[in-house]
Structures are given as C-alpha cells and as structure tokens.
Amino acid sequence: MLENGKTRGRGGRAAPDLLALLTKRREILLLAVLAALALGVSLRVPGYLKNNYMNILKGGAINMVMAAGMLPVLLIGSIDISVASTLAFAGSVAGMLMRDGYVGSTLAMILIGIGVGALVGALNGALVAWGRVLPIIVTLGMSYVARAMIPMDWLLGLNKIARIHLTDSFKVFFIDRYFIGLPYLVWSAVIVTALTGLFLRYTRTGRSIYAVGSNESAALVRGVRADGVKTLAHAICGAAAGLAGVLWLGYYNSIEKSTAAGDEMYVIAACVLGGVAVTGGYGKITGVAIGAVMIAMINSAIPQLKIGNAMITEFVKGLLLLGAILLNAALRRLARRRELIGRRV
Amino acid sequence: MGKQAARALKGLFRWETMLLAVLVLMCAVFDRRDAARQAAGLSKKDVFNLAVVVKGLRPYMLYGFMTLGVMLILAMGDIDISVGASAALSVAVMGVVYQSATVSGLRAESALALALLSCLATGGLCGAANGFLVTRFKELFAMIITLATQLFYRGIAYLLLGGKTLTFKNDVTFDSLKRLYDTVQIGGVSVPVMLIALMAAAAVYAVWIHGTPGGRRIFALGTNAKATFYSGVRTDRVKFGLFTLCGLTSAATGVFFVGATSSSIRADAMMGYEMYAIAAAVLGGFSTSGGKGSVIGVALSLVIFGVMKIGLGTLYGFVDSMVNLSVGVILIISTLLPNLISGAGEAIRLNRRRARANVSYQA
Numbered sequence: 098m099l100e101n102g103k104t105r106g107r108g109g110r111a112a113p114d115l116l117a118l119l120t121k122r123r124e125i126l127l128l129a130v131l132a133a134l135a136l137g138v139s140l141r142v143p144g145y146l147k148n149n150y151m152n153i154l155k156g157g158a159i160n161m162v163m164a165a166g167m168l169p170v171l172l173i174g175s176i177d178i179s180v181a182s183t184l185a186f187a188g189s190v191a192g193m194l195m196r197d198g199y200v201g202s203t204l205a206m207i208l209i210g211i212g213v214g215a216l217v218g219a220l221n222g223a224l225v226a227w228g229r230v231l232p233i234i235v236t237l238g239m240s241y242v243a244r245a246m247i248p249m250d251w252l253l254g255l256n257k258i259a260r261i262h263l264t265d266s267f268k269v270f271f272i273d274r275y276f277i278g279l280p281y282l283v284w285s286a287v288i289v290t291a292l293t294g295l296f297l298r299y300t301r302t303g304r305s306i307y308a309v310g311s312n313e314s315a316a317l318v319r320g321v322r323a324d325g326v327k328t329l330a331h332a333i334c335g336a337a338a339g340l341a342g343v344l345w346l347g348y349y350n351s352i353e354k355s356t357a358a359g360d361e362m363y364v365i366a367a368c369v370l371g372g373v374a375v376t377g378g379y380g381k382i383t384g385v386a387i388g389a390v391m392i393a394m395i396n397s398a399i400p401q402l403k404i405g406n407a408m409i410t411e412f413v414k415g416l417l418l419l420g421a422i423l424l425n426a427a428l429r430r431l432a433r434r435r436e437l438i439g440r441r442v
Numbered sequence: 443m444g445k446q447a448a449r450a451l452k453g454l455f456r457w458e459t460m461l462l463a464v465l466v467l468m469c470a471v472f473d474r475r476d477a478a479r480q481a482a483g484l485s486k487k488d489v490f491n492l493a494v495v496v497k498g499l500r501p502y503m504l505y506g507f508m509t510l511g512v513m514l515i516l517a518m519g520d521i522d523i524s525v526g527a528s529a530a531l532s533v534a535v536m537g538v539v540y541q542s543a544t545v546s547g548l549r550a551e552s553a554l555a556l557a558l559l560s561c562l563a564t565g566g567l568c569g570a571a572n573g574f575l576v577t578r579f580k581e582l583f584a585m586i587i588t589l590a591t592q593l594f595y596r597g598i599a600y601l602l603l604g605g606k607t608l609t610f611k612n613d614v615t616f617d618s619l620k621r622l623y624d625t626v627q628i629g630g631v632s633v634p635v636m637l638i639a640l641m642a643a644a645a646v647y648a649v650w651i652h653g654t655p656g657g658r659r660i661f662a663l664g665t666n667a668k669a670t671f672y673s674g675v676r677t678d679r680v681k682f683g684l685f686t687l688c689g690l691t692s693a694a695t696g697v698f699f700v701g702a703t704s705s706s707i708r709a710d711a712m713m714g715y716e717m718y719a720i721a722a723a724v725l726g727g728f729s730t731s732g733g734k735g736s737v738i739g740v741a742l743s744l745v746i747f748g749v750m751k752i753g754l755g756t757l758y759g760f761v762d763s764m765v766n767l768s769v770g771v772i773l774i775i776s777t778l779l780p781n782l783i784s785g786a787g788e789a790i791r792l793n794r795r796r797a798r799a800n801v802s803y804q805a
Contacts, residue, residue, distance in 0.1 A: 176585070193725060224774065229781045233521065233585070234773060241770030246761040252543060268641050354763065359713065368589075375583050411599025419590040426579045 114302030123372040123425070126388055127387040130421075134391065138398040150395050153236075154279070155272075157393025158286035159341045159348065160360070164367040165286075165293040165382065166337020169330040172297070172310045175225055175232040178329060179217070179240035180338040181360040186243040187213040188342025188352040189295055191372025192258035195267065203270045203347075210343035218335015222328030240361070247354040257353040258346065267279050282348055289337060294382035306330055311378030366414070367392050370421045391417070396426045447602040448597035456458055457727040457780075461742040465749065471672065472753035479757065491758050493631045495749060502748030504520040504699055505718045506640040510647055511569075511691030512716070513723040513740050514684045517651070518583035519664040519732025520576065522685065525692040527599070528568035528706075528716035532693035534560035537608040538708035540616060550615035562693045568595055569689020573682035579659040592716075620700035626789060641741065648737035660684065664732025721769060723778050729773055 118125065119151030139145045163180050170177045170276040191209045194200040200209065217239065224235045262270065271282040279287075297303040308316040309323045319325050346352050373380030392414065476490035508525050515522045529715075539560045543553035568591070576585045610616040622639075622663075625632035651657030662670045663677055671677045699712055720730075725743035728735030750768060754760035 122613050169556065229785070230774065230777045233730055234724055234777050237720065238770040238773035239775070240717075241766045245765075245767035245770065247763070340483060362593065365586075365589060366593070369586055375580075375586050409597070409601060415592070415594030415597040416592060419587075419594055421627045422582060422586060423575070423588055426582055427801065429581070 118263075120131040120232035124383050124387060126428075127371065127384060127391070131391050131394070132399070134394060138394075138402065142401050145398065145401065146231045146244060149401075151280075152360075153284075153298065153393045154303060155348070155399050156396055158282050159344050159390050160363055160367060160392060161386065161389040162289045162337050162341045162344060163360075164332040164371075164385050165290045166382040167368050168293060168373060168385050169306050170232075170334045170378055171365075171373050171375055172306050172312075172377055172380055173327050173330045174310050174375075175327065175330065176365070176375065177218070177221060177236045177300060178233065178361045178365075179221065179236040179243060180341075181357040182243040183214050183217045183286075183335055183338035184342040184345060184360070185352065185354060185358075186188040186217065186342070187211075187245060187339035188346045188356065189247045189258065189354075191343050192262060192346050192390060195264060196262035201264055201266075203267050206267060206343050207340065210339040210341075212339070214339015214342065215332045219328055219332040221335065222331025225325035225331060226327040228281050244354060244358075256435065258351060260350045263346070263350060267347065268350055271344060274364050274413055285340070285344060289304070289340065290382060290386055293337075297382065298396045302326065302329065302352070306316060307378055309377075332409075335338065363392055363414075366402075366418050369420060398433040444582045445720065453512060454626070458736060458739045458742060461726070461739055461746065462708075465742060465746050468749060468753065471758035472749070472757055475753075475757045482613045488557045490753060493519050495752055496637070497625060497632050497634065499637055499649060499745065499748040500625075500634045501702070502746065503636045503640050504636065504702060505695060505715045505722070506636075506713060506744050507643065507691045507698065508695040509684075509726075509740055510578075510643060510721040510737075511688030512719045513728045513735060513737075514651065514660055514728055515584070515688050515721050515722070516728040516740075517664045517732060518668070518681060518684060518734055519730070520681070521720070522572060522584065522688050523686060523716045523720070523729055524568065524572060524588040524693075524717060525593060528565055528689050529594040529692040529696040529699065529712050531568060531595040531599040531711070532561045532565040532609075533696040533707050533711060534709055535564040536696070538602050540610070541608065541702065545592070547601045553617050554618070558697065560780050562690060565689040565691075565696065566691065566694020569686040569692070569745050570682065571684030572689065576685060577678040578679050593688065595695060603709040605709070609704075610657045619697065619701040620704065631647070636702075643670060643715075643758050644737050644741045661733055664734070685736070718747075724773060727775070 167177060167180065187210045190198070190213045191206045194209060195206060200206055221232075221235055221239055224230050225232045228235075271285070272280055274281050275432065276284055297306060305316065305321045305326045306329075307337065308319065308321055309326045313323050316326075338369055342352070345356065367388040368380065368385050369388070370391055371380070371384030371386070373385060395413055395417065396410060399413055453464070473491050476488060480486075488748075508529065512522055512525055518575065536557045538556035540553055543556055544550060548556070572584075572591055575582075575591070576584045579587070622635055625634050626638070628631075632646070651660055659670065659675050659680055662676065663680060669676055696712070700707060703711070720734055722743050723735070724730070724733060725738055726737075726740030729742075730742070747769065750766050754765050754768065756761075
C-alpha cells in the first residue's frame, strides 16, 4: 500500500523519502535504536558489548526460537499465548524420556521436543480453524492444560528434571560445543530463524500465510485452504516452542512445571517490537530477530548499569515496548498523511 | 405450536440456564461423593455442605471485582490484560503512601484513608491510560497496548517496592483491612464479606448494563462499533470510561487482596489474575469478539470455578494443577460448544432450504 504511495509522490523532497524508507524498512529504525542502546550502555559500562555479547546471544536464543514460531501465527492474525506452557510441557516430556532411559541421543531429544510441541500447536490450530473458537481463548485454555499435565500422576507425574537426569553428552551439547565461535544453542536459534524466514518468503505455503492474514476471503477465492494454513501456522509455533523446551533443558539443565511462566509476553513483545502487525498480514523475520536481540540486551544490560534497583528491567522493557508500538503507529500515520498530500488528483 | 416449542427450547438452552444446570449437577455429584466418603469412613465429618462451600469461596472471589471490569471491556470487543499489573501497582502505591504518610506523622486513620484513595486513583489512572491509548491509536489492538502497559505498570510497581515485601506489623489501623476477609453470620452460615460485596456490585452492574440505555450501548458498541457511532453514541468516550472503570475495579481487587494476604504487599502480587478474570468472564458468556454476555452468567461462573476448586480439591484429592487443567478444558469447551451447535444448526437449515428449492424446481 505504502510502496505504491512512494511512486506517486512528487519526489525530490528528502523528508517524505526518508519517512517512506523508515516505514517500509522498519528494521533500519530498529537497528538504530539497538545501536543507541548498545552505545548508551557502553558509555557507562566500558567494554560492555565485548564482554557480554555471548551472554546476550545465549540469553536471547530461546526467546528467539519461540518468537520465530510466533511470527506465522501473528501473520495469520491469530495469537498463541500458550507457548511458554508448551515449552515446559515438551521439555518435560523429552526430559522424562531421557531420565527413564528411553532416549539417549540429543537429536532424538530435539525431534521429540519438536513433535510434542507441534502436536500441541496443531490442536490449537484445529480448534481455531475448524472449531471457530477465538485464538486467545483456545490458547489461554491450552496454557492451563499443557502446564497442568506436567505434574499429574497418571500423565507425567513429574516433579522436576534436574542435572542428574540428563546424559553427559546432552548437557554439553548446546552450551559447550562450538561451531565458528558460537555455541550450538545460538546456532539452533539462527537455523530456526533462517528456516522460518526462507519458508515465509520463498515457499507457496509461506506466501499463503501472508495471504490468509491480509485478506482471508480473497485468499479463499484464490484457492488457498485457509483452515489448513491456520492449523499449520499454529503447528509451527508449537513446534518452535517444543524445540525451545529442549533448548531450555540443554541451557539450564532443569525443567519443572512453573518453568518459563509468563514468558509468552516477551515472545509476543519481541514480535511487536520487530514491527509485526498483530492484525495479520505484515511482519518480517528480520524485525523479529532484532526485537529478540533487543529484549535480550535489555535483560543483560540493565542490571550492569546499576540504576535504581535490580527490578528496573521490567520497567524499561515495558517502556520500550510501549514506545515502539506507539512510534510505529505514529510513523505509519505520518507516512500515510504525506502520501495523501503528495498524491496527484 | 412448533415455533412456541422452539422458543421454549431456546430459553432452556440459554447460557445462564446451562451454567445453573452445571452448577446444580456439580453440587449434586460432589454431595453424593461426600456422603459416600462418609459412609465408607474416609472422612469423619461432612466436608461438602452449604456452610463449608460458602465460607470456602473466599479465595476465589478475589478476582471477582476485576472480572466485573474485564467483562465490560470484552463486551465492547476489546480486551484488557493489564488488570493484574494495575492492581499490583495500585496496591504498591497504597503501601508506599501509607508508609510515608505515617512516617511523616499523619494520624493513622487519615493515612489509611489517603492510602486507599491513592490506590483507587492509581487504578483509575492506569485504566484511563489504557483507555486513552486505545481510543487514540485505533489501529493498534487493545491486546497489544495492554500487553505493553502491563509490563510498564508491573515495572513501576517493581521500581517502587524492589524485590521486597512491604508489611505493616502490629499496625492496628492498617490491619483493619483484614476485616474485608472476615465472615458475617447470616442464618447460621458464615458468609464472607467479600462475597456479599461482590454480589452487591454484580447486582448494580446487572441493572446498569442490562437495564439502562447507557449499559445497552456497551453491547451495541461491541456488536457494531460503526453503526453505534453513527447512531449518535460517543463511542470513544464510552470506551475511555469503561477502561477507567476497569482500572478502578482492579484497584478494588487489590484492596481485597491486601486484606486477604495479611496486609503484605509485593510487586509480583496478583500475577496471572487477568487470565482468571478473562476465563471467568468468558465462561460467563462474554466473548472476546464482543456484543454478548450477562452479569448473571459471570456471577454463576465465578461461583462454579470456586465450587469446582473446593470440590475437586477436598473430595477427590485433586491437586492444583488438575483443577487448572479442568479450568482450561472447560474454557475451551464452553466456547467450542456453542460454535458447534450454531454451526450444526446452520448446516441443517441450509440443507432444508436446499431440499425445498429442489422440490419447487422439480414441480
């Protein structure tokens, strides 16, 4: 929509072009904010980035994986607030299988996590698509259900998975094994991000996700099976959350029923910071990645700044998210107004 | 005749009737289980009767006030997930104001009055900020705005209190808040003060939103915002007002929460209350797409959640997580069921119309 507006404008004026560029390539603004944040922190804590980049990447990896999964769901105009519970559930299932000796290899763990998560997600998706229940209700209910299944006697009966329950090769796999200077944990996040991005951009199904999100009836007329696409998007989100569960187990080496409670908000926050429209149809994986890094950086930087008490992180996150969405809306409005002014009648 | 029967059947299938039936059925099942347990000698005394249940409802009424606020937001077709955070912030402000007022030498009673006032004012402000943002930035979902303000409000509460717990030990005046968690004797049953207050508030709400033009506007707004706007309702003002009211009700929840938890105030209090409130409102018949629901349904669903938790916990030995599971399943089924029923009805009607069209075509 805005892209067309740019060609119709009179051109020559720098301001609207910059504005159009900023609204079209939202990542530039995000990167600028990210750079400003890093610079500001570095001024107070010399050598901050050099000493902490690994912590930022490690700390943000799990959130990034979940956010990459959340993107398709937001793109179809839906939402999933059960991701944190799915993480805990899938992680528990995988951890229990390892504890009881059914599974030994890390690859199997990853596959189990993805599989369990995808099942939960697909159930969400089916209820949304065919049951016509509102996504927030379905996933709110599912977040109760998935978390409640963990400690139940006749299901998992799990109290806690701890270090001693895990095999040695699994414990070192994500954190201590490196490839080109980065641990496998970070690489998993990179791979998931890249795969999601490529899938959404270059495959037919990926484009259908955008189509269903921007105009469902038009997509239906074009022959897109909207219900199937919706279910798939939710299944992807669940699979990512399930993988995040295994990553959690690999990073923290423990999991229990209250693991990651409330983290779904930070996943959605990463997407929203990254400029994904919750109305569906608009959003890019690059934005989401920058959003996730931003949240990870705040998490690591604020305690080191030593301003106020240690709890100031929550405040800064809230402020930043609020600022980002309002700025986003304001920019879009401004661009629209310029576009209308510049239009030749 | 067929039409009348259909109407009667429809009345029977009203959501509130179903909820009442569920409540009665649940009580009956729990009561039989209780009797069986007594007969088998598993428990010495009657653990499921009116007196026990009414008294035991207390903890489940805490988020009731919040639910009254949230349900109106749902009726407009919006959602507010910042209520738990704004309640926590209001309570934090209340604690800080009370502390600094007493330290600065104000009399304890007036300090408490000031603290309560500032608590309500904070809640109202939080709600008003949500309302302002939602009405000024219409292109953003209320869900996203309140997601951000939730983090923000909770963050301010953390800033005010840090990780500490604020308590007022042996402070008689502040401890008077505990009386909100007391019970009063009515006909041999000790009824929680909170339950009475909540039901009174619910009655006021019921008259307001079902019986007055101002209240009906809320549902009109939720059904078709544009049509409501063009019929002369200041939709933005209604929206702003309701968000402010929602903030006030969450501050009220906060006051009761302080009473219930022996006057201890923490920044991470009431985590997840917004989800309970939304769950109760949705089970009560409100939908996040707006335009429907009734106060009676919400009151019933609050009682149902309470009775279910008491019954499953004491009679069946269900742990917390099992109860949460049931809440989740009920939430999904209670929204899935009406959809499936209306979907099936639609299909039958379509089939019949098709059959009729075929007959006339052949003739």
